[in-house]
Amino acid sequence: MSMENTLLAPVLAAPRRRGVWQVRIAVAIVALLALFIVAAPFIAPHDPDLVDLAAKLQGPSAAHWLGTDHLGRDMLTRLIYATRISLGSVAIILLLVLALGIIVGGASGFIGGRFDRIVMRFCDVFLTFPTFVLAMFMIGVLGIGMVNVIAAVVLSHWAWYARIVRGLVLSMRERDYIAAAEIAGAGRVRIFTEHIMPGVLAQLLVLATLDIGHMMMHVAGLSFLGLGVAAPTPEWGVMINDARQFVWTQPLLVLWPGMMILISVMAFNRLGDALRDRLDPAFRIEHC
Amino acid sequence: MLRFIAGRLALIPLMLLGVSAVVFAMLRLGRGDPALDYLRLSQIPPTDAAIAKARVLLGLDRPLVEQYLTWLWDAVRLDFGVSYATRRPVLDEFLYYLPATLQLAAVALVVTLAVSLPLGIWAARHPDKLPDQIVRGIAFIGVSMPNFWLGFLLVMVFSVWLGLLPPLGKGGVEHMLMPVLAVSLMSLSINARMLRTSMLEAGGQRHVLYARLRGLSDGNVTRHHILRNALLPIVTATGMHIGELIGGTLVVENIFGWPGLGRYAVSAIYNRDFPVLQCFVLLMTLIFVLCNLVIDILYAWLDPRIRMFAERSR
Numbered sequence: 141m142s143m144e145n146t147l148l149a150p151v152l153a154a155p156r157r158r159g160v161w162q163v164r165i166a167v168a169i170v171a172l173l174a175l176f177i178v179a180a181p182f183i184a185p186h187d188p189d190l191v192d193l194a195a196k197l198q199g200p201s202a203a204h205w206l207g208t209d210h211l212g213r214d215m216l217t218r219l220i221y222a223t224r225i226s227l228g229s230v231a232i233i234l235l236l237v238l239a240l241g242i243i244v245g246g247a248s249g250f251i252g253g254r255f256d257r258i259v260m261r262f263c264d265v266f267l268t269f270p271t272f273v274l275a276m277f278m279i280g281v282l283g284i285g286m287v288n289v290i291a292a293v294v295l296s297h298w299a300w301y302a303r304i305v306r307g308l309v310l311s312m313r314e315r316d317y318i319a320a321a322e323i324a325g326a327g328r329v330r331i332f333t334e335h336i337m338p339g340v341l342a343q344l345l346v347l348a349t350l351d352i353g354h355m356m357m358h359v360a361g362l363s364f365l366g367l368g369v370a371a372p373t374p375e376w377g378v379m380i381n382d383a384r385q386f387v388w389t390q391p392l393l394v395l396w397p398g399m400m401i402l403i404s405v406m407a408f409n410r411l412g413d414a415l416r417d418r419l420d421p422a423f424r425i426e427h428c
Numbered sequence: 429m430l431r432f433i434a435g436r437l438a439l440i441p442l443m444l445l446g447v448s449a450v451v452f453a454m455l456r457l458g459r460g461d462p463a464l465d466y467l468r469l470s471q472i473p474p475t476d477a478a479i480a481k482a483r484v485l486l487g488l489d490r491p492l493v494e495q496y497l498t499w500l501w502d503a504v505r506l507d508f509g510v511s512y513a514t515r516r517p518v519l520d521e522f523l524y525y526l527p528a529t530l531q532l533a534a535v536a537l538v539v540t541l542a543v544s545l546p547l548g549i550w551a552a553r554h555p556d557k558l559p560d561q562i563v564r565g566i567a568f569i570g571v572s573m574p575n576f577w578l579g580f581l582l583v584m585v586f587s588v589w590l591g592l593l594p595p596l597g598k599g600g601v602e603h604m605l606m607p608v609l610a611v612s613l614m615s616l617s618i619n620a621r622m623l624r625t626s627m628l629e630a631g632g633q634r635h636v637l638y639a640r641l642r643g644l645s646d647g648n649v650t651r652h653h654i655l656r657n658a659l660l661p662i663v664t665a666t667g668m669h670i671g672e673l674i675g676g677t678l679v680v681e682n683i684f685g686w687p688g689l690g691r692y693a694v695s696a697i698y699n700r701d702f703p704v705l706q707c708f709v710l711l712m713t714l715i716f717v718l719c720n721l722v723i724d725i726l727y728a729w730l731d732p733r734i735r736m737f738a739e740r741s742r
Binding site: 150170242261262264265267268269270272273274276277278280281282283284353357360361362364365367377380387388391394395397398401402405406409410 | 444445446447450451452454455458527568569571572573574575576578582583584588670671672674675676678679682683693694696697698700701702705706708709712713716717
């Protein structure tokens with residue numbers, strides 16, 4: 141590396157706006173997935189649960205663009221309907237995790253003192269578990285089902301968010317404009333909701349977008365193990381599990397649902413990266 | 429250093445105490461009445477008299493704190509009772525399946541580090557050139573790839589299509605290649621990307637510029653002045669990756685017929701086999717905590733600032 145490069149290194153390390161077209165594609169994919177969730181019955185060409193054993197395990201054709209599964213159900217239709225469960229569950233999980241994180245972490249960081257210490261010790265206990273093991277244990281205790289998968293993922297992840305929100309609140313409290321608001325006579329509640337939370341929420345949004353992919357894979361992994369939705373309901377992870385016995389004869393059946401997961405996760409990750417670069421270049425948390 | 433290690437060791441019983449309280453609370457809140465479970469499995473009709481008798485037998489009439497302490501004492505002695513499904517001691521079964529899982533996760537961890545470090549360094553030494561773009565591309569796909577699906581893709585390519593690797597079972601190296609790759613690709617990608625970023629960051633610091641001005645060779649600067657700082661975030665991240673690798677192993681085992689805890693735990697969930705579940709969660713957490721202890725010590729060893737801060741704040 142030459143001298144010029146050395147001097148330029150900090151400039152090179154700074155995030156640059158690259159790949160605008162990638163972000164556009166990512167936005168388009170997310171919009172398409174949202175459309176699938178809202179309008180699945182209008183877009184999907186067939187009935188997702190219509191069993192037609194005469195047409196089972198077909199390859200792609202004009203009638204069935206992506207072929208049919210082992211019960212002759214249309215793959216494309218099931219993939220579209222599956223978006224509802226696979227992504228909808230993640231949306232619910234994120235909302236709950238964010239709500240818990242903001243309430244617990246926000247209160248902990250803002251009130252401080254002994255309350256803060258006790259709450260953080262409580263979070264530490266949850267952070268001690270390996271998340272996937274904790275989620276499996278909770279499903280074991282609660283029973284199999286998508287609602288319990290959601291509960292398990294929320295309970296195994298909320299403490300991460302509480303910790304992060306607390307950290308963000310603490311760093312916001314040190315800012316000069318908070319002191320200015322205090323001097324101006326703003327009340328504690330007002331300072332919290334109007335001066336601290338907007339900054340915290342912006343950074344949380346970035347983090348949550350980057351985490352959608354991670355959550356999706358958690359949910360898909362659990363439902364791949366058969367711990368999520370029951371038989372006829374389409375869901376990407378379950379569809380991969382259903383198709384596994386046909387890996388040798390009709391590998392496309394495994395390929396499609398995984399492709400849906402891969403593409404959605406890539407879109408959300410790219411979007412999260414772009415949001416992060418845009419909102420706060422200095423903010424970087426790699427977290428699992 | 430010894431004081432640092434002692435401080436960390438002293439924390440572990442406290443953490444485990446908290447963990448056990450959470451597990452106990454969930455078992456009590458989530459599972460319903462243990463007396464009913466007991467009667468169902470003993471095939472005794474759940475009459476009121478039988479339930480009352482079972483409650484006394486199981487100690488459920490005692491105060492909750494006393495129940496917790498009894499349960500905790502059993503857990504500390506690693507006495508988790510017998511499995512509902514197989515009627516064999518849970519600990520024996522757990523220890524029978526554990527080595528395969530640990531083996532897979534450990535090899536995946538080694539592969540993660542062995543592959544991600546060269547990739548990250550390679551990318552950081554040629555920022556925005558071809559190597560960087562290749563590594564970023566791999567990492568971008570790698571972090572978005574579901575591990576179980578990757579497992580099937582590998583089976584399709586290397587077993588079905590090329591016929592090179594066995595799709596199932598445990599044996600030699602050829603049995604390990606696909607499961608290990610499926611488990612480690614995500615952590616590997618995150619690590620490579622992180623190392624690239626932190627090396628570029630460390631490379632912009634003034635002591636690196638000074639080292640260059642002194643005329644030290646490029647390799648020398650990278651090794652001694654950039655990498656040493658840039659590796660610290662990787663050490664922290666490895667602690668988190670271990671959790672992910674354990675989770676990934678539990679899922680991927682199901683694809684490759686790997687005889688580990690993955691399938692054992694899933695069947696315990698199906699059977700609502702509570703003794704197995706509590707043994708599983710407690711001992712896996714213990715292993716995870718011990719791994720993180722090693723990571724913490726490694727971190728303090730690599731970064732004198734942490735060590736000194738921990739000792740001064742005492």
